[in-house]
Amino acid sequence: MKKHNFSAGPAILPASVIKEAAAGVLELDGIGMSILEISHRSAEFIAIAAEAESLARELLQIPADYAVLFLSGGASGQFSMSAMNLLNENQSAGYLDTGTWSSKAIKEAKAFGKVQVLASSKDQNYNYIPTGYDIPAGLRYVHVTSNNTIFGTQLREFPTTDAPLVADMSSDIFSRRIPLEKFGLIYAGAQKNMGPAGVTLVIVRKDLLGQVDRHLPSMLDYRIHIENESMFNTPPVYPIYVSMLTMRWVKAQGGLEAMERHNEAKAKLLYDEIERNPRFQCTVPNPQDRSLMNVTFVCTDDADTKPFLAAAEAAGCDGIKGHRSVGGFRASIYNSMPLESVQVLVDVMKNF
Amino acid sequence: MKKHNFSAGPAILPASVIKEAAAGVLELDGIGMSILEISHRSAEFIAIAAEAESLARELLQIPADYAVLFLSGGASGQFSMSAMNLLNENQSAGYLDTGTWSSKAIKEAKAFGKVQVLASSKDQNYNYIPTGYDIPAGLRYVHVTSNNTIFGTQLREFPTTDAPLVADMSSDIFSRRIPLEKFGLIYAGAQKNMGPAGVTLVIVRKDLLGQVDRHLPSMLDYRIHIENESMFNTPPVYPIYVSMLTMRWVKAQGGLEAMERHNEAKAKLLYDEIERNPRFQCTVPNPQDRSLMNVTFVCTDDADTKPFLAAAEAAGCDGIKGHRSVGGFRASIYNSMPLESVQVLVDVMKNF
Numbered sequence: 001m002k003k004h005n006f007s008a009g010p011a012i013l014p015a016s017v018i019k020e021a022a023a024g025v026l027e028l029d030g031i032g033m034s035i036l037e038i039s040h041r042s043a044e045f046i047a048i049a050a051e052a053e054s055l056a057r058e059l060l061q062i063p064a065d066y067a068v069l070f071l072s073g074g075a076s077g078q079f080s081m082s083a084m085n086l087l088n089e090n091q092s093a094g095y096l097d098t099g100t101w102s103s104k105a106i107k108e109a110k111a112f113g114k115v116q117v118l119a120s121s122k123d124q125n126y127n128y129i130p131t132g133y134d135i136p137a138g139l140r141y142v143h144v145t146s147n148n149t150i151f152g153t154q155l156r157e158f159p160t161t162d163a164p165l166v167a168d169m170s171s172d173i174f175s176r177r178i179p180l181e182k183f184g185l186i187y188a189g190a191q192k193n194m195g196p197a198g199v200t201l202v203i204v205r206k207d208l209l210g211q212v213d214r215h216l217p218s219m220l221d222y223r224i225h226i227e228n229e230s231m232f233n234t235p236p237v238y239p240i241y242v243s244m245l246t247m248r249w250v251k252a253q254g255g256l257e258a259m260e261r262h263n264e265a266k267a268k269l270l271y272d273e274i275e276r277n278p279r280f281q282c283t284v285p286n287p288q289d290r291s292l293m294n295v296t297f298v299c300t301d302d303a304d305t306k307p308f309l310a311a312a313e314a315a316g317c318d319g320i321k322g323h324r325s326v327g328g329f330r331a332s333i334y335n336s337m338p339l340e341s342v343q344v345l346v347d348v349m350k351n352f
Numbered sequence: 353m354k355k356h357n358f359s360a361g362p363a364i365l366p367a368s369v370i371k372e373a374a375a376g377v378l379e380l381d382g383i384g385m386s387i388l389e390i391s392h393r394s395a396e397f398i399a400i401a402a403e404a405e406s407l408a409r410e411l412l413q414i415p416a417d418y419a420v421l422f423l424s425g426g427a428s429g430q431f432s433m434s435a436m437n438l439l440n441e442n443q444s445a446g447y448l449d450t451g452t453w454s455s456k457a458i459k460e461a462k463a464f465g466k467v468q469v470l471a472s473s474k475d476q477n478y479n480y481i482p483t484g485y486d487i488p489a490g491l492r493y494v495h496v497t498s499n500n501t502i503f504g505t506q507l508r509e510f511p512t513t514d515a516p517l518v519a520d521m522s523s524d525i526f527s528r529r530i531p532l533e534k535f536g537l538i539y540a541g542a543q544k545n546m547g548p549a550g551v552t553l554v555i556v557r558k559d560l561l562g563q564v565d566r567h568l569p570s571m572l573d574y575r576i577h578i579e580n581e582s583m584f585n586t587p588p589v590y591p592i593y594v595s596m597l598t599m600r601w602v603k604a605q606g607g608l609e610a611m612e613r614h615n616e617a618k619a620k621l622l623y624d625e626i627e628r629n630p631r632f633q634c635t636v637p638n639p640q641d642r643s644l645m646n647v648t649f650v651c652t653d654d655a656d657t658k659p660f661l662a663a664a665e666a667a668g669c670d671g672i673k674g675h676r677s678v679g680g681f682r683a684s685i686y687n688s689m690p691l692e693s694v695q696v697l698v699d700v701m702k703n704f
Contacts, residue, residue, distance in 0.1 A: 001384070003383075003384035003385050005389055007389070007390065007391045007394075009391070009586065010388065010389055010390060010391060010392060010586065010589055011389060012389050013386065013388055018377060018378065018388065018389070021386075021388060022374045022375075022377035022378040022386075023374075025373050025374035025377055026370065031355075032353065032354070032355035032668075032670075033355050033670070034365065034370045034373075034374075036362070036365055036370065036373060036594060037357055037359065037364050037370070037548070038359065038362060039359045039360070039361070039362060039671060040362060042359075072424035072425050072426070072429075072550065072588070073424050073425050073571060074424070074571075074585045075585070076570070076584065076585035076586075077424075077425075077571045077585070079570075079571075080569030080572070084569075104570075107570075108569055108570060108571075111567045111569065189585075189586060195388075196388040196389070196589060196590050197392065197588055197589040197590070198550045198551075198588030198589065198590060199550075215463045217432030217433075217436070217460055217463065218428070218431075218432070218456075218459075219425060219426075219428050219429045219431075232428065233425075233426045233428035233541075234361065234362065234426055234428075234541060234543055235549065236424070236549055236550030236588060236591065237362055237549040237550065238548050238549070238590060238591065239550055239588065239590065239591075242388060316384075318384075319391060
């Protein structure tokens with residue numbers, strides 16, 4: 001039976017990418033060796049890394065004054081690394097608290113400078129995106145989580161402020177166009193929209209660096225990774241390779257504009273059924289706060305929860321059990337998820 | 353033509369592991385999904401991670417008072433993380449300086465406490481392992497690089513001291529038996545003897561932790577990774593999977609005792625030819641300092657260098673060009689390198 005992978009991450013990858021990724025493990029492009037066993041200094045991998053950077057630049061329209069890095073350690077590593085590199089002890093940064101990952105970013109940043117929580121939706125179990133809050137002038141940066149994987153909310157618009165934005169885009173990078181000029185730093189763990197687990201995309205405006213007083217260990221200093229073109233140490237070769245293949249696929253689909261349309265169509269199909277079907281309810285009341293990536297919903301009658309999960313699994317829908325902090329269901333419908341798979345889930349809902 | 357992969361790292365993996373690793377990308381064990389797209393919280397990956405830990409414990413005979421972690425960031429990340437977790441500012445640690453990686457470890461550690469370089473072979477371009485140096489009592493730890501990938505030297509014996517040893521074993525982990533009880537911390541980037549690039553094995557004696565005064569970011573705190581069984585954040589799923597397959601292979605070969613015999617036989621074959629053949633010379637004068645993993649040698653007449661490299665490449669020997677700090681040649685003959693491939697290189701030398 002065909003599986004429809006609704007996992008929140010590590011998550012579905014395009015079927016064509018999986019095929020190429022498997023072929024590269026057996027033998028990379030006819031060179032007589034596997035992608036797993038070639039040097040990161042080999043001509044073959046240097047070309048792969050360069051193509052990955054160039055695809056990221058092209059898809060997100062990243063200008064030359066920004067560096068593009070492929071690091072390890074995930075977004076969780078970036079929570080501290082970003083603050084360590086950007087924020088002096090006597091400086092203030094604003095943080096928007098929209099979920100578990102925002103609050104972890106806040107916790108890590110507090111060790112390095114003054115953290116102002118600009119607004120929080122914690123009072124309603126993070127089921128909305130705060131609006132109408134003030135952003136004081138003169139902050140070093142304003143940190144946002146663009147999409148909240150656990151709570152099914154997404155920032156459709158980004159705050160306007162005199163400070164550069166720093167964003168954790170782990171769960172919606174490459175899913176839509178973004179106003180890049182607003183951002184000083186963007187980081188994203190690969191394992192939702194970019195590739196397999198094990199690599200983190202970092203996009204940073206270079207003029208923001210080199211302004212903190214503290215000692216930075218080499219591995220945690222963006223400048224050192226920039227000088228060494230992400231090869232200060234052995235990079236995660238295979239995760240970068242598969243991310244490059246995935247970005248190639250995004251480009252072939254028509255780039256971020258096409259991804260956006262595709263993601264909107266999938267999300268509409270699913271949210272429309274949740275709205276129409278009295279047996280289900282979206283956990284995010286305000287339609288404009290709803291994520292195009294992670295659709296969270298519950299059964300109106302809790303007695304339906306187990307049977308519906310069983311029905312969905314019987315139809316091959318994998319990974320739709322909700323996160324324990326929300327309950328119910330979460331259908332993650334990242335870039336690589338085909339409309340047909342969302343239709344399968346919607347059909348289960350209709351027939352339930 | 354069959355390629356013989358003598359790359360220093362990322363490096364050769366067993367042919368059977370490459371096959372299984374490719375199959376897992378297409379579909380993991382008949383579950384209908386790729387290893388690249390399953391959740392790190394799935395039953396399948398939890399079992400893989402548990403088997404990886406259990407194989408590491410079995411192969412290296414790691415007792416229960418040591419934690420076994422699979423982290424990202426490579427050995428370069430461990431240079432600072434180990435010092436940050438173990439060394440207070442007013443404490444001293446001893447470092448043995450045996451090459452480029454030792455000196456990088458020294459540089460990173462200096463930011464966190466007092467670093468005493470116990471001995472150095474820098475005076476001879478790191479072509480020997482120092483002996484006869486004193487180790488003062490009362491050091492917090494003594495750091496060694498067990499094998500020096502670039503310079504072709506290896507610590508056949510480990511120092512005896514009242515302090516626990518901290519060792520970078522990136523390039524010889526699982527290649528031989530080690531006296532584990534001497535070590536407080538062992539770290540090893542996977543990409544030589546354990547798997548593909550992107551994961552780092554860390555073995556740490558738990559009672560050494562929690563004794564520093566400084567703030568540790570969560571991602572850099574071994575205790576947090578221990579509490580979360582290496583799943584504080586999304587781990588590098590695929591590099592861990594392939595490392596597990598490689599450890600299974602090591603076990604199937606007979607474990608570390610068998611690896612040791614196999615590696616000694618391969619190294620003997622190559623060093624014997626270097627000794628016998630007047631056109632070649634080993635860059636490490638003292639036979640007992642010579643690495644079983646990385647065999648470094650030059651042509652006695654430099655005019656032979658280019659033609660010999662061409663002859664070796666024509667025979668399918670890939671990656672034998674020496675590191676720029678040593679010149680000449682470096683044949684890396686890690687666990688997965690078959691004796692037959694070493695024989696191919698030796699035959700090229702004989703016929704040259």
